[in-house]
Amino acid sequence: MQTAHPGDELFTEASRHSIAAGGKRFRALLVLLAAQFGDPKDPRVIQAAVAIELTHLATLFHDDVMDEAEVRRGQPSVNSRWSNSVAILTGDFLFAQASRILADLGPEAVRIQAETFGRLVDGQLSETIGPRGGQDPLDHYMHVITEKTGSLIATSGQFGALFSDAPAEVATRIAVACERLGVAWQLSDDVIDIASDSAQSGKTPGTDLRQGVRTLPVLYALRSTGQAEAAGSDADRRLHELLAEADLTDDPLLAETLALLRAHPALAESREHVLSWVQGARNEIMALPDVPARAAFLALCDFVEKRTG
Secondary structure (H helix, E strand, C coil): CHHHCCCCHHHHHHHHHHHHCCCCCHHHHHHHHHHHHCCCCCHHHHHHHHHHHHHHHHHHHHHHHHHCCCEECCEECHHHHCCHHHHHHHHHHHHHHHHHHHHHHCHHHHHHHHHHHHHHHHHHHHHHHCCCCCCCHHHHHHHHHHHHHHHHHHHHHHHHHHCCCCCHHHHHHHHHHHHHHHHHHHHHHHHHHHHCCHHHHCCCCCHHHHCCCCCHHHHHHHHHHHHCCCCCCHHHHHHHHHHHHCCCCCHHHHHHHHHHHHHCHHHHHHHHHHHHHHHHHHHHHHCCCCCHHHHHHHHHHHHHHHHHC
């Protein structure tokens, strides 16, 4: 908490506002878990975990500006409480704080962070401009998820292994496993947004649809119904019409779309896609040394698989 607070009172209040809102601290957890393959008491591990969490927090400030979000973790977002400028500058400051910590950890840490930051920006830019001419929307979406979500989660695992002096091959394998697990988690959210009711997930179903975001099940459904629209069933044609043209902020239209998606093979395809990423992570983890942390990583895989249904 202290690291995120500069001397300026507004920076202090804005950064404290978002940190206090909570969150899973999933990336910092992965740093600490990966460190179990080396010396978890190495003081560099905690520094790396702080730098990762500050970097993630900074991306959220910027995301909320890009998305014009009014709420973050149940609290007013910084951009809605103050302004876009304050949110952007506070995010920049947190990036600077993370970089300062990593500079103390050496040039390799700085190099990895720079590469990760490049991937984060590439993912955000790709999401902003959308698929290029002739690009498969599903391929585009997977690129965005891998770069924007998977990259920092991969670096979390890599940092934990690296700064605990785990063997280099272990660090590389953990980074790959964490990236695949991170992508699977995001795709699992896509499935839950369609498949689960509020009582099961604790979230309002169809949130992405309402916001016009085409996630994995929608992209599979559009591909399927678009190809078979002329010869397909009435349900297929209606689903394609709703996804392509309807105003899904309208509650009855949203409910109809959710019902058609839940009955469509695209949902099962999406689940299979998630499970393939989970299995990819599991394969990497099974090749790691057999220490208790390996079982914890496998439990994370099992959890993502279970929550996907």
